[in-house]
Amino acid sequence: MSFSISPPASGRTQDAALEDALDRRRARLRSTQLERLLMRSYQQLVVSFVLALALWTGHWFITGKTDAIGWALIVHSAQLLQWAVARAFKLSGRAALVESARWLRRYQLTLFISATAWGLAAVVVLANETNLMVITAWAVTLLGMAGIGAHVVSAVHSAIYLWLVPLLLPLVLMMLANGGVVQTSVAVLVLGFGSMTGFFASAMHRLLRTALQTKLDNDALVRALRQQVVLVERADREKSRFLASASHDLRQPMHALGLFAGALDKHLNGTALQPTVTNMIRAIDALEQSFSAMLDISKLDAGVIQPNLQAFPIRDLFRVLHMHCSGQAEEKGLGLRFKADGKIVTSDPQLLQRVLSNLVHNALRYTREGGVVVVVRQRAGQTSLEVWDTGIGIAEDELPRVFDEFYQVTNPGRDRSRGLGMGLAIVKRLVLLMGHSLEVRSTPGRGTVFRILMKPTEMADMESVVLGADTVPAPIDEDHTVLLIDDEESIRTGMRELLETWGYQVLTAGNITEACTEVRRHAGVIDLVISDLRLANREDGIHAIERVREAYGAPLPALLMTGDTSPEQVKRAHESGHRVLFKPVRTRDLHAVLRGIP
Known part of the structure; x- marks a missing residue:
């Protein structure tokens, strides 16, 4: 197997490729014309056979002459030849279209033979005929065959004249040879009819050719579109794979940095260097928030977040939001009001809190004066949670884009101090995940309102509302022992130092064998x-936990930590049944999880 990379094609090579493409297009057009001709040959053959049979038998019955029988043998032989070619083409299937030029020549030859056989009627039958009624019947039949045949063969321009000329020319010559006024007039009429038939058949040919070319163009566009879709899907998969790999590689050192910073903050507590460590932790937290925003998108794409819809008083959620957001409002000198009116809503409290928190913080960010009001009201039989602000507003052409990832109004320069622009993208996905609707209206310079529309809470749901109480978590038991499995030494060192400052005894291992x-x-x-989810040498944290449990002989509590944010791995980690934390892990989050594990 070999692989090579070549320079771009030269101009001459590109011209040759273009000429090849034009040749292929002409071949496809010819194949389509041929298919249209030969597939419709059966109908033409049936009609012409019936007419020829009726014509010569009628002539024999009326005149008693047998000269039409000889003509019948010629015509029916030509028709049999046409049928044989059409039958052979049909049996060859799609393979015949590869040799379309050869089959087209065969068809044109049989068509010319058939037209000549019909035209011989003027020589074989009508040359010695004196009965005007018989001559008229034959002439009308030949003109009818000329018109029908020209319509059938109009897909190929040359076939029109291969049919009309040999069919009508003998009749015209025979009439002119007789020299009478009537015969000459009929000859002129036949010529006029043939010319008009050829003209209209040519016009139909142009229409058919245009239609066929349009169809081929559409087919080519469809093929190109399908190819582009495949390429886009492949590029999207490659992008997701790259982002997942890059995210994992970036999260590992970030996680280790956070662990060391947490341990350092513990050691330098109360010293002159603590403010420096505090600023460093804030910088790390900012990076962690950016990673967390991207992780939320990966979780939603993986489908691992499932809403837990329940009825609860919106007042309690408003109190939490006021506590979290009032500091930002006071810092900017803005008003912040929540109006619950005793309403009970049916939603997921945690996800709804995340949605409203994003909307309120976003409103405060883009409001310079006035304030933000969060209300709940009934609108058209639905419960509407609304976030109003007196901010800068959003232009009408930007409204459809505010829910796109990485898009920020009035931030074309991508100022990172103003966030990643993922908040509203997460809001949209969470609202749809909970089965709610989301609306936004805005007037530039006056403000914006976001509405979350949800189904009203039924009376039966209101009666089952249970108000929860906050509890104070118990302190960590200093006698606990933790087995840490991670293939990166810096993370093992940082985690051990952090856990030891919390009173844990820590055992470390870099792979499954060392852990056992x-x-x-x-x-x-x-x-x-x-355990880390992705270990060295293709080892796996989920398998590592299983092996450790087998070696220990008991189902030990387990915690998975991973920097892999691909939807497949996120879903797999959650489906393992273990607690999952995503790197970089903030020390307070890790501390909270450890306190909750018995």
Whole structure:
């Protein structure tokens, strides 16, 4: 197997490729014309056979002359030849279209023979005929065959004249040879009819050719579109794979940096260097928020977030939001009001809080004076949660784009201090995930309103509302032992230092074999296994936890940590049944999870 990369094609090569493309187009057009001709040959043959049979038998019955029988043998032989060619073409199937030029020549030859056979009627039958009624019947029949045949063969321009000329010319010559006034007039009429038939058949040919070319162009566009769709899907998969790999590689050192910063903050607490460490942790938190926004999109794409719809008083959620957002409002000198009016809504409290938090923070960010009001009201039989602001507003042409990823109004320069522009994209996905609707209206310079429309809460749901109470988590038991599995030494070192400052005893391992060895070597109890999802040498954190449990002989509690944000891996991690944290993990989040594990 070999692979090579060549320079772009030269101008001469491109001209040759264009000429090849034109040749292929002409071949496809010819194939389509041929298919149209030969597939319709059966209908033409049936009609012409019936007419020829009726014509010569009628002539024999009326005149008693047998000269039409000889003509009948010629015509029916030509028709049999036409049928044989059409039959052979049909049996050859699509393979015949590859040799379309050869089959077209065969068809034209049989067509010319058939037209000549019909035209011989003027020589074989009518040359010695004196009965005007018989002559008229034959002439009308020949003209009818000329008109019908010209219509049938109009797909190929040359076939029109291969049919008309040999069919009508003998009749014209025979009439002119007789020299009478009537015969000459008939000859002129036949010539006029043939000319008009040829003219209209040629016009039909042009229409058919245009239609066929349009069809071929459309087919080519469809093929090109399908190819582009395949390329776009492939590029999207490659992009997702690249982003997942890059995200994982970036999250690993970020996670280690956060661990070291957390341990350093613990050691330098109360010293002159603590403000520096605090600023460093804030910078790390900002990076973590950016990673978390992208992770939320990956979770939603993976379908691992499932809403837990329930009825609850919106007042409690408004209180939490006021506590979280009032500081930002006070800092900017803005008003912030929440109006619950005792309403009970049916939604997912956590996801709805995330949605409203994004909308309120976004409103405060783009409001310079006035304030933000969050209300709940009934609108057209629905419960409407509304976030009003007196901010800069959004232009009408930008409204459809505000929910796109990485899009920010009035931030074309992509100022990172103003966020990534992922908030409204996450809002849209979460609202749709919960089965709600989302509306936005805005007037530039006056403000914006976002509405979340949800089904009203039924009375039966209101009666089942249970108000939860906050509890104070218990402190960590300092006797707990943790087995940490991670293939990167910096993360093992940072995690061990952080956990030890929290009072944990930490066992570390870089792979499954080392982890099982640590389990067998440790004489005491192991309380928790923390493992990275993607380990070195294609080892897997989920499999590592299973092997550790087998070596320990008990179903140890486990926590998965991963920097892989591809939808497939996110879904797989959640389906494992273990608690999952995504790198970089903030120390307070890790601390909260560890406190919740018995």
